[in-house]
Amino acid sequence: xxxxxxxxxxxxxxxxxxxxxxxxACLLLMLLPVRARAGPALTxxxxxxxxxxxxxxxxxxxxxxxxxxxxxxxxxxxKPTAPYYEWAGLWALLLLLLLSPGSMSRLxxxxxxxxxxxxGMHVAAACVLMPALAAHVLATQHFVRGAVLAPLFIVLCSxxxxxxxxxxxxxxxxxxxxxxxxxxxxxxxxxxRKVLLVAAVALIATGCLFSARASIALxxxxxxxxxxxxxxxxxxQHRAVGCVECHHNFTDRTGSGSCYACHRSARPxxxxxxxxxxxxxxxGCHRAPPRHFEREGPVTGCSTCHVSQRAP
Numbered sequence: 281x282x283x284x285x286x287x288x289x290x291x292x293x294x295x296x297x298x299x300x301x302x303x304x305a306c307l308l309l310m311l312l313p314v315r316a317r318a319g320p321a322l323t324x325x326x327x328x329x330x331x332x333x334x335x336x337x338x339x340x341x342x343x344x345x346x347x348x349x350x351x352x353x354x355x356x357x358x359k360p361t362a363p364y365y366e367w368a369g370l371w372a373l374l375l376l377l378l379l380s381p382g383s384m385s386r387l388x389x390x391x392x393x394x395x396x397x398x399x400g401m402h403v404a405a406a407c408v409l410m411p412a413l414a415a416h417v418l419a420t421q422h423f424v425r426g427a428v429l430a431p432l433f434i435v436l437c438s439x440x441x442x443x444x445x446x447x448x449x450x451x452x453x454x455x456x457x458x459x460x461x462x463x464x465x466x467x468x469x470x471x472x473r474k475v476l477l478v479a480a481v482a483l484i485a486t487g488c489l490f491s492a493r494a495s496i497a498l499x500x501x502x503x504x505x506x507x508x509x510x511x512x513x514x515x516x517q518h519r520a521v522g523c524v525e526c527h528h529n530f531t532d533r534t535g536s537g538s539c540y541a542c543h544r545s546a547r548p549x550x551x552x553x554x555x556x557x558x559x560x561x562x563x564g565c566h567r568a569p570p571r572h573f574e575r576e577g578p579v580t581g582c583s584t585c586h587v588s589q590r591a592p
Contacts, residue, residue, distance in 0.1 A: 289580040291350035296422050299343035303413050305336035306376075310406055310440040333380040340373050353509070353582035361505045363556065365419030365498040372412040375405050400471030403444050404478040410437050411485040418489055419498035421567060437486050441479055499556035508555070509586050520573055526561075 309332055312324045324332070347354045357366040379402060381387060392398035414437040417424050424433045488494060524531050529542070539558070562585065 292581040295346035302339035351581035369416035
């Protein structure tokens, strides 16, 4: 039914916008300090910082829940066979659960003996959060894709990690004189070395996303499904596409039979799993179609292609 389909599409898009809002809130939390540091900078009051953190967590939970409500096929991405980028999204959600509820005064005092230790953990967790979010967003390719937006987003995520490594402001109480020349100048004091190590790893992981192979690799999975999720491919709606665009084996003679016969085989030249290849190929064509195509098909959820899962 067209009406039901449009309702599902609207719910799906709302879920994705909520996810984008959660990412934006996380970036603001990292880019804007709670207190003024060395040099001019915009700041957030502590209560605004906390509200923004809770907003990021609420948006992330709503994003995951509404995605499944809008399209039950998306529940496949909560199984152990989920692709790496979905695991990255779930890891980011767990980190938000640590960062926001774990910052509540009563719980914080129970978990951490002193404020500096809590602060070091908080900054380190935020550093780990950023590459997880970047991997999830870039591999999804819903809002951030292409030769311009994707690199800019990676740079912004890297800047957000670096923004956490601010020095103390002038006049703030510091470590003894012998420690001033060490990393203790940073806001998290005696835990600076550990946090710097975590930040360096986070920056390297984020930088690896510049590779063109990163997105398709993130669409792979640690565990393969015993059977592929059924796909209904409407050939009549793809008449503008040359057959050999998909069925390349007819011209380059690299295989025979169905797509899965090769792409789910143990051939050494097909190192990326079938699901990762097909998602990259199909979603890439729909979201960035060749210029000679008059129109592109919708990509508003899993059931757009996996319609057979919803059939009675």
